Amino acid sequence: MLTRRDFGLGLGALGMTAGLPGWAQNVRMMRVANTVAVNDPQQCFCTAGQHPKLNFYKPNGVDVEYVNMSSMTQALQSLRGGHVEFGPAVPGVLLPAMAKDPGLDLVVVYKWLPRNANVIVVKPGSPIKTAADLAGKRIGVRSQGDTGIVITRTMLAELGLKDDKCEYIAIGDGAPAGAAIDNDRVDAMVAFDTATARIELVGTKLRYVPLTPKFAQLGSGWMCVPRKLLKEDRKSLVALFQGIAKSTIFSNANLDTAIDLHWAVYPESRPKGRSEDEARKELAFILKDRKNSWMRRPDDPDQRMGASSLAEWKANIEMTAESSKNPKLAEELGDPNRLFTNELIDDINAFDKQAIVQMAKDLKL
Known part of the structure; x- marks a missing residue:
């Protein structure tokens, strides 16, 4: 080897x-x-x-x-x-x-x-029900260079919405990301499915929000x-x-x-x-x-x-x-x-x- x-x-x-x-x-x-x-x-x-x-x-x-x-x-x-x-x-x-x-x-x-392996996750009691509700919210991403920012913009653009009032916050992976969600530092997280699964493993409860229809098919x-x-x-x-x-x-x-x-x-x-x-x-x-x-x-x-x-x-x-x-x-x-x-x-x-x-x-x- x-x-x-x-x-x-x-x-x-x-x-x-x-x-x-x-x-x-x-x-x-x-x-x-x-x-x-x-x-x-x-x-x-x-x-x-x-x-x-x-x-x-x-x-x-x-x-x-x-x-x-x-x-x-x-x-x-x-x-x-x-x-x-x-x-x-x-x-x-x-x-x-x-x-x-x-x-x-x-x-x-x-x-x-x-x-499509991208996901939107929120706390179980979050008022966010659809991708449209991400507009103007604090969006958690793994890092400022992460694709979660682009994915959020893409889905909002599909719906004819802007992300100019969204705040993108780097929350990392695993336990730090889970703490940011649990403590309401962010309203939602957009990431790959493997990243959010790691957050669930540390005990954070998540609810998955559907992707936008057109983007979901890619x-x-x-x-x-x-x-x-x-x-x-x-x-x-x-x-x-x-x-x-x-x-x-x-x-x-x-x-x-x-x-x-x-x-x-x-x-x-x-x-x-x-x-x-x-x-x-x-x-x-x-x-x-x-x-x-x-x-x-x-x-x-x-x-x-x-x-x-x-x-x-x-x-x-x-x-x-x-x-x-x-x-x-x-x-x-x-x-x-x-x-x-x-x-x-x-x-x-x-x-x-x-x-x-x-x-x-x-x-x-």
Whole structure:
């Protein structure tokens, strides 16, 4: 097993490693911008396949390295600077950045969260019943660089409402976020489902408020790469995302074993101060909804792992134009087809998915 170094936070640390070779033992290390800044088993949809029992990456010449980031903005800077090979693409952040800076030549190549995993949570007795009620409220987000701000603006814009009177307050994760909600420092929180599940685990009672109808139908997680890399090393990108697709199917079919595989590959992420059984129960709760969001909806006309559509990117542009208050966004971006590509998708999906499901059922560690 390869020894992975903690790259830490900050572009300064990344700059120190920029000169390291991306190849080792004929395996290209594909560095990912990890915007949650922590490597834990919720990432088993990617990491499970690194374990020798599965070995979904190395036989095809690639492996994955996590590089911790503090925000989406930092991830985009790192992609542009070549510090990482791929990273998350959140339309509300990516599209305005690309419109403002034509030199930010990124392309979305894989959709890893085909269902919407964003949530709105409030205290059980809160008067907030719908997304419209968020207007003018104090909204809790993980950090000031978190996508919860953009998501709130997007939903309010869909409803024809403004967020100019909203106050966005960074409340962190877990217990601190729970305390902020319990003590009425915020009226609501907008975050990913895994973040709010962690708040529930510390004892804070939450009520989930429905997302706006149009936004709820969109996916919530894509991966982008520099266009230059797509042109120069298509083979490595196919191998990388096929490994992620296999890991995703495996993890959805057998989450307990996927968690064990993650811990085996990244022993530093094993629980400290509590038993693995306790940690496993917590993770099962945190990932109870997320594991299904990894997979496409049964009614999705395109069941290929990772595929995007022109319709969804047009919708992303429209909603981002409203949330960013830039009516010229579509014009500035130009042809929406340049934002994403499905050119890798058929090759990524060229494997027996049922064989991976059966492997997940049969594997014994």
